[in-house]
Amino acid sequence: MKHKRLFLIMISMLLFVLAGCAEDQTRYSGTLITGGEHHLGEGDPLNGELLITGGTVSLDSGGQLNGSVYIIGGVVALDGTVRGDVYLMAGELALGAQAVIVGDLHYGGGELAQDPEATIQGTFNTGAGVRLPGLPEPTEPTFAEEMLRLVVQTLLMAGLAALAARFAPGSVQNMAYATADHPVVCGAMGLLIIIVVPALLLAMAFTILLIPLTLLGIVFMAVTIVYGWSGLWLAIGRRLSRLLKREWSPVRGAFWGAVGFGVFAGVLNFIIPSLGGLLLFVAGVLGLGAVTLTRFGVQRYVPAAAEPIFETSGPADEALR
Amino acid sequence: MQLFDFIKARRWTTAFGYVLFIGMMAVGYYYNITFVQLGLIDLGTRVIGMSRQSVAGNMAVLALLTCAVALGVGVLMQWRGWNARFKLKLRLAFGVVLTQTLLTAIAPFIRSETGFLAWIVVCAAALGVGVPATFSMTADLIPRRDRGYAAALITAGAYFAGAVLSAEWSIEWFSLQMLLVMVPGVLGMGVFAFRRFDFIEKLAQQHEEPAFRYGRFVRVTRDGRASVSRRLLILLFLMFGVYFVDSLGFLRIVETPALVETTWQSPEMSIHLAIGIMHLVTALIAGVLYSSLGERGLFLWIFGIFALVHVMYGMHIRTASPNAEPLAESLLYAAAVSLYTVINFALWADVSTIRNISFNAAVGVALSAWSATFLSTALALQWQLNGMPLERHLNIVDALAILFFLVAAVVIFMPKRGNIIHET
Numbered sequence: 001m002k003h004k005r006l007f008l009i010m011i012s013m014l015l016f017v018l019a020g021c022a023e024d025q026t027r028y029s030g031t032l033i034t035g036g037e038h039h040l041g042e043g044d045p046l047n048g049e050l051l052i053t054g055g056t057v058s059l060d061s062g063g064q065l066n067g068s069v070y071i072i073g074g075v076v077a078l079d080g081t082v083r084g085d086v087y088l089m090a091g092e093l094a095l096g097a098q099a100v101i102v103g104d105l106h107y108g109g110g111e112l113a114q115d116p117e118a119t120i121q122g123t124f125n126t127g128a129g130v131r132l133p134g135l136p137e138p139t140e141p142t143f144a145e146e147m148l149r150l151v152v153q154t155l156l157m158a159g160l161a162a163l164a165a166r167f168a169p170g171s172v173q174n175m176a177y178a179t180a181d182h183p184v185v186c187g188a189m190g191l192l193i194i195i196v197v198p199a200l201l202l203a204m205a206f207t208i209l210l211i212p213l214t215l216l217g218i219v220f221m222a223v224t225i226v227y228g229w230s231g232l233w234l235a236i237g238r239r240l241s242r243l244l245k246r247e248w249s250p251v252r253g254a255f256w257g258a259v260g261f262g263v264f265a266g267v268l269n270f271i272i273p274s275l276g277g278l279l280l281f282v283a284g285v286l287g288l289g290a291v292t293l294t295r296f297g298v299q300r301y302v303p304a305a306a307e308p309i310f311e312t313s314g315p316a317d318e319a320l321r
Numbered sequence: 322m323q324l325f326d327f328i329k330a331r332r333w334t335t336a337f338g339y340v341l342f343i344g345m346m347a348v349g350y351y352y353n354i355t356f357v358q359l360g361l362i363d364l365g366t367r368v369i370g371m372s373r374q375s376v377a378g379n380m381a382v383l384a385l386l387t388c389a390v391a392l393g394v395g396v397l398m399q400w401r402g403w404n405a406r407f408k409l410k411l412r413l414a415f416g417v418v419l420t421q422t423l424l425t426a427i428a429p430f431i432r433s434e435t436g437f438l439a440w441i442v443v444c445a446a447a448l449g450v451g452v453p454a455t456f457s458m459t460a461d462l463i464p465r466r467d468r469g470y471a472a473a474l475i476t477a478g479a480y481f482a483g484a485v486l487s488a489e490w491s492i493e494w495f496s497l498q499m500l501l502v503m504v505p506g507v508l509g510m511g512v513f514a515f516r517r518f519d520f521i522e523k524l525a526q527q528h529e530e531p532a533f534r535y536g537r538f539v540r541v542t543r544d545g546r547a548s549v550s551r552r553l554l555i556l557l558f559l560m561f562g563v564y565f566v567d568s569l570g571f572l573r574i575v576e577t578p579a580l581v582e583t584t585w586q587s588p589e590m591s592i593h594l595a596i597g598i599m600h601l602v603t604a605l606i607a608g609v610l611y612s613s614l615g616e617r618g619l620f621l622w623i624f625g626i627f628a629l630v631h632v633m634y635g636m637h638i639r640t641a642s643p644n645a646e647p648l649a650e651s652l653l654y655a656a657a658v659s660l661y662t663v664i665n666f667a668l669w670a671d672v673s674t675i676r677n678i679s680f681n682a683a684v685g686v687a688l689s690a691w692s693a694t695f696l697s698t699a700l701a702l703q704w705q706l707n708g709m710p711l712e713r714h715l716n717i718v719d720a721l722a723i724l725f726f727l728v729a730a731v732v733i734f735m736p737k738r739g740n741i742i743h744e745t
Contacts (some may be wrong), residue, residue, distance in 0.1 A: 188609035192656075195603065196626055198654050207638050263505060304615040308465075308539040 030067070033057055033074065040080070049084070052076055052091065061098035068103065071110065085122065088112055146270075154262025157229065161254035164230035170249045171297025175231025175290040176238065178258065178301040185303065186289030190228075193288050197221060224296075226285020232296070233257035323466045323532065334520040334526065338462035341513075342470055346455065346666070347413070347478035348502055350620050354424065354479060355487050356442070356699070357383075358588040360495040364428060369437055377702035382695050388687040394674060395683025398453055404679050405562045406462045406734040407525035408514070410454045415507065415514040417451035421610070429493045449687070456682030459670035461524060464532035466612065472666035473608020476659055477601040484597035485590075526676045536671035536678075538616075547674045555732050556620050557668065561689045563627055563661060565697045570631055570718035571654075572701035577711055592648065595657050603656040608665035617733045623664060626657045628726040638712050665689060696722020 030049035038055060042044055050065060052071040059065060063080030073120045078086070078089030085103035086093070090110040095101075095118035141149070165172045172259075179186050201217045204210040221262035234250055238255030239249040248256065259305030261283065269276030292303040327335045361383075365376035403409055424444055431437055463471045486498060513521055525535050539547045611619060633650045669685040670678055704714055 112537060137437040182613070184609055188606040188613075191602070192606050192610070192622070195599075195653070195656055196629065200629055202649070203629065203633050203636060302420065303613045306535060308535040 008292065035074075038269040042080075059099075061096065063290050133306050150262065153257055154266070157262060158255045158258035159235070160226055161230040161258045162235040162251045163252040164227060165234060165250040169296060171294070172230050172250060172254060174294045174300045175228060175287070175298045176234035178290040179232045180235040180238070180295050180302065182293070182301060183286060185301075186293060187282075187284045189292050190285035190287070190289030193292060194285060223293050224282045225288055227296070228289070228291040229283060229292075230254055230287075231259070231290045232283055232287050233261060236261055322470055324463050324470075325589045337520060338436070338524050338722055339467075339471065339742055340529065341524075341657050342462040342531055343410065343478070344460055345476050346475045346484045346508075347482075348506060349451070349455065349617075350475060350479040350662075351482050352425075352499055353448075354483050356428075356492075356495040356499055357448075359490045360428070360492045361441075363490055364431065364492040365437055365634040368429070369434060371437065373702050374706050375434065377440050377699040377706075380702075381461055381696060381699040382438070383445050384699075386442060386445035387448045387452075390446050391452045391683040391687035392680075395451050395453040398457065398679035399677055404457055404460070404675055404677070405528060407458070407528070408521065410458055410461070411510070411514045411521070412455040413450055414458070415510040417447045417454065418503065418507045420447040421451075422500070422507050425503060426501045429496050437598060449736075452686045453679035453683040456669060456686055457679040459671070459682075460533055460536075460675045460678045463670070464530075465535070465537045466532065467669060468667040468670055469611030469663065472611065473604045473662045475666055476607070476662045477604035477695075480600035480655070480659060480662070481597040481606065483602055485593050486696045487719040498559060512597075534675050536673045538668075538672050539674060541674075547677070550616075552732060552735065553672065556616065556729060557672070557685065559620075559624070559725055559729050560661065560664070562721070563624065563690045565667075566631075566718055566721045567627065567658070567661075568593045569701050570715060571722075572636065572698050573633065573705065573711060573714045573718075582729070594646070596651055599652045599655040600659050604659040604688045607660045610665060611667055616732075619664065620729055620733055623661050624656075624726040624729040626653070626660060628722040628738035630654045631715070631719045635712075635715045638715055638742065651732070 023083045030051060031046060033050070033052045033055050033165075035055040039060070040063045042276070045064040045066055047066045049067045049070065051070045051072070056075045056077075059076040059082070059295045060081040061079045065080065065082045065084070068086065069076070069082055070085035071091045071093055072089045073091040075092045077094045077096065078099045078101075080098065080187045081100045081102065083102045085106065086101050087108070089108045092111045092113075093231075094113040095115055097115045097117040099115070101120045101122065102119075104125060105120050106125045108126075108240050163171075182306040197217070201214045201221075204217065206213040206303070234254040234257055237248060237253030237255070237260070240256055241253060242259050261279075265276040265279045268279065292300075293299070324336060324339055330476060362376055365371045365379065366373060371379075380545065398404055420443065422441060424447070426439065439464055459468060459471075487495070530610040535547070538549050538553055540549065540568055540725065610622070614622075630653050633653060637650055665686070673681040701714070
C-alpha cells in the first residue's frame with residue numbers, strides 16, 4: 001500500500017514535469033528575451049507580447065511587432081512599427097526616426113532616447129503609474145475601500161493563523177516561543193533565507209527543466225511565510241492576553257494576535273504610507289526564521305551552547321574553570 | 322551580547338578592549354584584502370612591468386613564507402608561554418604595524434623585481450608575526466559569547482570599506498588610504514604598548530576569567546587538557562579548501578572585465594554601496610547565527626551558499642550575454658564571503674584555550690587565509706597565462722565547490738566519534 005502510494009506520487013510528479021514541457025497550441029504565447037542579440041527585420045513580423053529582461057533587441061525600419069513590448073532590462077532599439085503599447089521599466093530604449101508606436105508609451109524607469117521624428121500614436125505616460133496590461137487603470141482608493149481592504153486582509157491572516165493553531169498547536173507554539181524568545185536569531189535566519197533562496201530558485205529556473213520545481217518552490221516559500229506568521233501572531237496574542245489579564249487558547253491567541261498586528265500595521269500605514277508593508281515584511285522574515293529554526297515547529301528552538309564542556313566533578317576541579 | 326552586561330556593570334576597560342580589538346583587526350583585514358591582495362598585483366604588473374607569471378611566483382613566496390613564519394611564531398609563543406602575556410603581544414603587534422606602515426609608504430616607489438621580492442619577504446615576516454600575536458588577543462579582549470559578534474563587526478567594517486572605498490585598484494590609492502589610518506594607529510599602539518596604564522594591566526588579566534579563558538567548542542578533560550571533536554576538525558580542514566577554491570574562482574572573475582567592471586570596479590557608487598551593504602548585512606547575520614547555531618547548521622549554510630554562488634557564476638558565463646551585469650551573483654558572492662570570513666575570525670579562538678590559541682590561530686589563519694588564498698592566486702594566474710578559457714576555469718571551481726559541500730554534508734551527518742586532545 002505504501003509502495004503504491006509512493007508510485008502514484010512519483011507518476012503525478014513526472015506528469016507535472018512533463019506538462020510543463022508539453023506544447024499547447026491553445027495557450028497564450030509571447031516571447032521572452034533574456035540575453036543575446038536579436039534582430040527583427042522587414043518581412044519578419046513577431047506576433048504576441050514581447051518581454052525583454054536582457055540582451056540586445058533591434059527592430060528595423062519596416063519591421064513589425066504585433067503586440068506590446070515590456071522592457072525590464074537590456075538594450076532595445078525600435079525603428080519599426082509596434083502595434084501595441086511599450087512599457088519601459090528598466091534598461092535602455094532608443095526610438096529611431098522611423099519608429100511608430102500604435103499604442104501608448106509608458107516610461108517608468110531606465111534610459112529613453114527618442115528621435116524627434118519618432119511617432120507615438122497613443123499617449124506618453126511617465127512616473128510610477130506604469131501599469132501591467134489587463135489590469136484596470138489604478139485610481140486612488142477611498143477611505144472606505146482602504147478600511148475594507150485592511151479588514152479583509154486582517155481577517156484572512158487571523159483566520160489562517162487560527163486554522164494553523166487549531167490543527168498544529170504544538171508546532172505553532174514552538175514557533176511562537178522561538179519568535180518571542182529569540183527574535184534576533186529568527187530575524188537573522190529569515191533574512192539569510194530571503195537572500196539565498198531566490199538565488200537558488202533562479203538557478204533552478206535557468207535549467208528550464210526545473211521551472212516547475214521553481215514554481216513549486218515559490219509556492220512553498222509563500223506557504224512557509226504564512227505558516228511562520230501564525231507563530232508570530234500567537235506570540236503577539238500571548239502578550240495581548242497578559243495585558244488584558246485573560247487566558248487564551250492557542251487558537252484564540254493566534255487569531256487576536258493577527259488582528260492586533262493587522263490593526264497596528266494598518267494604523268501605521270495611514271500615518272506613514274508603506275510602513276505597514278515594511279512591518280509585514282519584518283513579520284515575514286521573523287516567521288521564516290522561526291519556521292527554519294524549529295524545523296516547521298517540530299521541535300523547540302534552543303540556541304547552541306556558548307559554553308565549553310568541562311569533564312570535571314568536585315570542588316578541586318573548579319580551578320580549571 | 323555580553324558587552325551590554327559589561328557596560329551595565331560599568332566595566333569600561335573591558336568595553337575598550339572590544340573597541341581596540343575590533344578596530345585593529347578590521348583595519349588589518351582591510352589592509353590584507355585591498356593593499357596586499359590587490360595592490361601588490363597592480364604594483365608588480367603595472368608599475369614594475371613584471372610578467373603575470375613572475376607576480377604569481379612572488380605571491381606564492383609571500384604565502385609560504387607567511388605561513389612558515391606564522392607557524393614558527395605560533396609554536397614559539399606556545400612553548401614560551403607568551404599567550405598569557407598580553408603586553409608582550411601588544412608590543413609584537415605594534416612592531417608589525419610599524420613595519421607594515423613603513424612598507425606601505427615605500428611600496429609605490431619600488432621599481433625593480435629585486436625590490437619587489439625584498440618587499441615581499443619583509444611583508445611576509447611581519448604578517449607571519451602579526452597573525453598569531455593579534456589573533457591570540459581574542460582570548461584577552463573578547464569573551465567567548467561575543468566572539469561571533471566581534472568577528473561580524475570586523476568583517477562588516479573591512480568589507481564595507483573595501484567595497485565602497487576601493488573603486489580604484491591601484492597601489493598608489495591603496496597606499497594613501499592605508500597611511501591615513503596606519504600612521505595615527507601606530508602612534509596610538511606605541512603609547513599603549515610601552516607606557517604603563519592601569520586599564521592595560523586590567524586587560525592583561527582578563528584571560529584569567531572563565532568567560533575569556535576557554536573557547537566555545539572546547540572540551541576540558543579532568544586533567545585540564547583541552548580537546549575538540551574530530552568532526553569539527555575535519556570541517557575546519559574542509560574550510561581551507563573553501564578559501565582555496567574561492568580565491569581560485571575570484572581571481573579569474575576579477576580578470577574578466579565584463580564581470581568586474583559592472584560590479585567591484587564599476588564607476589557607479591550605487592553598485593559599490595549595494596555590495597558593501599550586502600557584506601555588512603550578511604556579516605551581521607553571520608555574527609548572530611554563529612552565536613546561536615550548532616556546528617551542523619553553521620557549516621551547512623557556509624558550504625551550501627559557497628557552492629551556490631559558484632554555480633550561479635558558472636551559469637551566468639554559459640547563458641548570459643557578454644554584456645550582462647552579474648550584480649546578483651556579486652551580491653550573493655558578498656554574502657558567502659562575509660559568512661565564512663566571520664567564521665574564520667571567531668572559530669580559532671573558540672577551538673582554543675589561552676594556552677594554545679596562538680598556535681591554533683597560526684595554523685588556521687596562516688593555512689587557510691594565506692597559503693590557500695595566495696597559492697590559489699598563483700594557480701589562477703598560471704592557468705590564465707596558459708590560456709585556459711574562463712568557462713573551463715569556472716567549471717573546475719564549480720566542481721570543487723560542490724564537492725566540498727557534499728563532503729561537508731557527509732561529515733556533518735556522520736555520527737560524532739570522539740575528540741582529539743590538542744593541548745598538553
